[in-house]
């Protein structure tokens with residue numbers, strides 16, 4: 271799964287999955303959490319926006335400056351057991367999907 275996502279992982283991390291029970295109707299999920307992606311408006315990003323740069327140029331600069339994508343933040347949630355990798359794949363897009371648009 272991690273290979274399909276084209277994400278880099280350190281070592282061999284453990285991913286969790288709830289086995290399900292009556293109170294979660296067998297899904298193994300309960301409740302919701304917010305997943306965020308934050309674009310910091312650095313001077314470089316601001317000037318790109320002012321220059322009407324393409325979205326991909328802004329995205330690339332943001333990544334250079336260390337922005338973590340929605341999916342990367344989601345993978346972190348999967349690593350700490352808050353959710354599953356399947357769920358993250360379902361609700362986020364990867365950079366490769368963006369480039370194919």
Ligand SMILES: [Zn+2]
Pocket residue numbers: 288290291292293294295296297298299
């Ligand atoms: Zn349950």
